[in-house]
Amino acid sequence: MRRLSGAATCTLALCLWACSxxxxxxxxxxxxGGLTDIDRPESYTAATLYTYMDGGADFYxxxxxxxxxxxxxxxxxxxxxxxxxxxRDPSAASRIYQSSRRLNAQKELAxxxxxxxxxxxxxxxxxxxxxxxxxxxxxxxRSDALIELCRNVLIGLPGTCAFPAKK
Numbered sequence: 001m002r003r004l005s006g007a008a009t010c011t012l013a014l015c016l017w018a019c020s021x022x023x024x025x026x027x028x029x030x031x032x033g034g035l036t037d038i039d040r041p042e043s044y045t046a047a048t049l050y051t052y053m054d055g056g057a058d059f060y061x062x063x064x065x066x067x068x069x070x071x072x073x074x075x076x077x078x079x080x081x082x083x084x085x086x087x088r089d090p091s092a093a094s095r096i097y098q099s100s101r102r103l104n105a106q107k108e109l110a111x112x113x114x115x116x117x118x119x120x121x122x123x124x125x126x127x128x129x130x131x132x133x134x135x136x137x138x139x140x141x142r143s144d145a146l147i148e149l150c151r152n153v154l155i156g157l158p159g160t161c162a163f164p165a166k167k
C-alpha cells in the first residue's frame with residue numbers, strides 16, 4: 001500500500017474540510033414536492049468558497065458571505081442546482097441581487113416578491129439570503145419545476161423580499 005506524502009495528506013484534509021455536507025436552510029427534494037435529491041448537500045464558508053467557485057468568490061466574500069449552501073435536485077429528465085448565499089445582513093443580499101439580476105426579467109416569484117426569472121435561471125433576495133436556482137441544461141426552455149422549486153424555497157426563508165412587487 002502506498003503512503004501519501006505530507007503535501008498530499010494536507011491537500012486531502014483541506015478538500016474534506018472545505019466542503020461540508022450540511023444542507024442549511026435548503027430542504028430535501030421530497031419536502032419540496034416530489035423532487036429527487038441528486039447529490040448530498042454541500043456548504044461552504046467565506047474561507048472555503050474558493051474551493052467551490054473558480055473566480056468570483058472574492059465578490060461574495062467582500063459583500064459579507066457567511067455561508068453558501070448548495071443542493072442538486074431532479075424531476076424526470078430535468079436537473080436543478082440551488083445556491084443559497086447566506087449574507088451578513090439583508091443589504092448585502094440585496095446588493096448581490098442588484099448586481100447580478102437580469103435586466104427586464106423581473107417577475108413576481110412569490111406573493112409580493114420580485115425575482116429575476118429567465119428560462120434557465122432564477123435569482124432572488126430575501127432577508128439575508130440571495131438565492132440562485134439553475135436548470136443544469138443551459139439550453140433548456142422555461143421550466144415550471146424550476147419556478148416551483150425556487151418559489152417553495154423562497155417562501156420558507158425568513159425576512160422580507162429585497163424587491164417587493166408593486167401593487
